[in-house]
Amino acid sequence: MTKIVVTPRSFARHSREPLDMLKRQGYEVVLNPFGRIMTKEEIGGLIADADAVIVGVDPLDREVLEKAERLKVISKYGIGTDNIDTSFAQERGIAVSVAAGANTDAVADYTFALMLAAARKLTVIDQECRKRNWTKLTTLDVCHRTLGLLGMGNIGKAVARRAAGFDMKIIAFDTIRDPAFAEANGIAYAERIEDVLRTADFISLHLPLNERTRHMIGRAQFAMMKPTAVLVNTARGGLIDEEALYETLKAEAIWGAGVDVFEEEPPGNAALLELDNLIIGSHCAASTVSAVDNMGLIASRNAIHAIEGLQTAQ
Structure with missing residues (x-):
């Protein structure tokens, strides 16, 4: 048998x-x-x-x-x-x-959920409200901002379609291009990853993990981002150097991040769990x-x- x-x-x-x-x-x-x-x-x-x-x-x-x-x-x-x-x-x-x-639509939905939650500090506001603290926090707009997509496969494209509803400008990097989709959806291709990192208000990763992409977002890449940038990863743990992520968020060098995937799950660096500018998922983007x-x-x-x-x- x-x-x-x-x-x-x-x-x-x-x-x-x-x-x-x-x-x-x-x-x-x-x-x-x-x-x-x-x-x-x-x-x-x-x-x-x-x-x-x-x-x-x-x-x-x-x-x-x-x-x-x-x-x-x-x-x-x-x-x-x-x-x-x-x-x-x-x-x-x-x-x-x-x-x-x-799971394309499920992951694209969750990507946007993390983006919104990090920008608007939803978890921080929720926690404070439960303490009966009704102080209003000023947070970031998502509408009319620039979304940078690293990876334009099926999920990257699905995120781009959702971004249209927020009237976002989209810049993307991928070694394989789809000019027809880009033209139809108003997407500009960047020649280098660095161009996306420096330009985008929101950066979303949609790449496979391999030797070329491992730790592609590290200290040097974080230093290129805007201080109000939000980084989202629903692709694979290992794309981000988690020590560099912790240092960057701890120093508030970027606005925040939403991460659903880690090199070790739960994260080996327990200090990540203490950051209030990091929204953490349990590798659940596809779990609908x-x-x-x-x-x-x-x-x-x-x-x-x-x-x-x-x-x-x-």
Whole structure:
């Protein structure tokens, strides 16, 4: 019997259809028994005799994959593959797929939520009101300001469409350009990342994590930003140097930040949790009912297609 391990805790939480799809194929389905992100030892043990895995952010590096001698399919529950050693998977002939487009709107919505919350200091105001402090705080406007997008894939484009409702000017940087979309939405491409950092009032990251992008926002980049800048990251932990982020926010060198993803979750630097100009998310930008259902359906469908394709080829 084909064995498939499913690690995401939200898989089939609202609709059983993603799970039922797998069971109708006659697969043995093993769900995450830990109720949290697994360690390398834990996931390595579960997939040691598995044919396929639907994985969230649990580690699938070379050390783990070497233990999974039968594994032929990795179906990502989401789109980021930085937790997967895709080079080694390719070397081993393991098919890797992603749930493209499943959570685009959810992440774009949350990006704007963080942007607004940081600019308007919503959490600070909420906390003070609960203390019966009705002092009014003067905060930042979002409307008519300049939004800088680093990365103009599906999510970056979705954020740009939302920004139109706020009459924002948009400047973007990406190594792959879509001139037709940019022209239709009034977006100006920058030649360098530095141009975005110096110009934008709001900077939103929508890039994959790799050796080229790791810590792309560090002390030098923070020094380029306006003192009223707001930085938002709903992409991947590791894009921002978190020590530099802490130092910058502690010194109030920029207005604030909204961060949903960290290199270690919860953040290894506990001092970040004490900053009132940082809005923190629990890697939950994609956690809406529709996005969870979509990710489950697409991940299951991708796994089935890969498994059945391999079996047919044999």
